[in-house]
Amino acid sequence: MTEQKITAAPENKDAIVSLLFQLADDDFLYSFRGSEWLGLAPHIEEDVASSSISQDSMGHAAMYYQLLEELGLGNADALAHLRPANKRKNCTLVERPNGEGCYMEVPKYDWAYAVVRNYFYTVAKKIKIESLKNCSYDPLAQVAVKVNIELYYHLLHWKTWFVQLLSSTEEAKQRMQGAIDQVMKDFGDVFSLGTDGENIVGLGLIEDENVLLQRWIDQMQTVFESINLSIPDIPSAPALNGRNFEHTEDLDSAIATLSEVYRLDTAAAW
């Protein structure tokens, strides 16, 4: 990876923008799924802790959208709220619903799925952030340093849940195993950099997706071994690649909720 810093000159801009949208959309949706759990977590202490994580993650998304605004892509709020699903670059994993039912009425959310998704996503995020600390585009490298500080606690939190539930009752183990299978089905595009990947890596913005994925596997291997489990297979070709604007219908309804008030009057100050 090059040590040289780059600017957002026209020849570099597309790659920077593409990567920023991936990071921003990932955390925006991840935070949304977390916030749907508000008031519904297994116990009150957990509600306080995980809503703090959702809040941090929304803060991270806001920082990336802000960088995009500074690059002239438009207002950060408009970027977050108004872009339709076919313009989004988040991975499939973060757009999946928390379980059956809407958060407003009778949600039957699956805590095992939440723990596995959040843990696997956070490990991946941490690996990306470590790489982004050396990003050739300095404004992004600076954001990575800030994000990294908060990630330490997120990681500790989800790892604790993950290990505890997999070391507990038979029911918990079964539910967790089911959740792992479900999460892995969508894991194929988490590290993908999409069709802009070559350019993104070539400019030294982040390391190659295969290098990052291997780091994830190595780290998870240790965790899985510690609880006598083997690491699940990762689909090599994802069914849908969110980095290339391929999404499920769940993303449309998520965006509709997230932007319901903003869309009432996009010119108004809220």
Place this chain on the structure above:
Amino acid sequence: MSVLEKELNEHEKLEQFIARIEAGDKIEADDWMPEEYRMALIKLISMHGISEIMGALPEKEWVPKAPSLRRKLGIMAKVQDEMGHGQLLLRVAEDLLKPYGKDRGDLMMDLFSGKLKFHNVFHMPAKTWADAGVIGWLVDGAAIITQTNMLNSSYGPYSRALHRICAEEVFHAHHGESIIMALAEGTEEQRNMLQESLNGWWEALLMFFGPASSTTTGSSKQDVTIKYKIRTSTNEELRQSFFTKYIPRIQSLGLTIPDPTFRFDEEQQLWIYQQPDWTKFKQIITNNGPRSQARLNLRRVSYETNAWVRDALSAVSN
């Protein structure tokens, strides 16, 4: 020890206890306290704690929908604080419940069965984004007034929890006020949304402080709590303080008080207002308000869906 001696001892203990609270001493969790005092505290604090948790639900509906990144962050932080307050208060209540062998699980069961009430204001629907603002500004503003009234409560753990809670509530009121200001200074549609929200919440805000006397609903714990110096002012005094603080602010935003009879009477030095429908209040406090069952159901479903997690956690800790 004879029965008579024991009774005398109980009587002496009570006298000492009253003397302590009269002198402004704080009672701690392990101190002797009369049954009536303990029961009043349990009722008050468990209701306060569970209300913070149930109170997160109407606002939570607007968390993902908050209309900007800044508002999303603000309301997330705010609702998280409310859950934190609930946690803090339930711990205080749990300590008081210990002699009865009860814990948080029992409080949840009492909530589901209707034995433990949650605050009447949280049975109301939050229909628009303006409602999220009104909750933050006026409902939290009302909460600051009732909580400040108990800030010097004779029960030390409650008093300390309230000091922390009130400090955070001040931020919440700013958060709500900021949402309200943006709407009040905004488009006609935004201003209408705000006025409609005030109209919708007005009666709930009056009911917030409870009836003036127990004759309205047949019971009130305000007499016991004042006797034991858990609180100082009556429901009506608190409602009047709320008017004094907020009516000028509401009016300065160009909003109309949705009560044509509303006025300040110089002679009596009192705000005169149309009484809310106290029959409706009675329905609400028996969990028959507009959103009572839906919100209880949300908690119930989440409690049942997560039962396996509680089992798994207790298996790990054993």
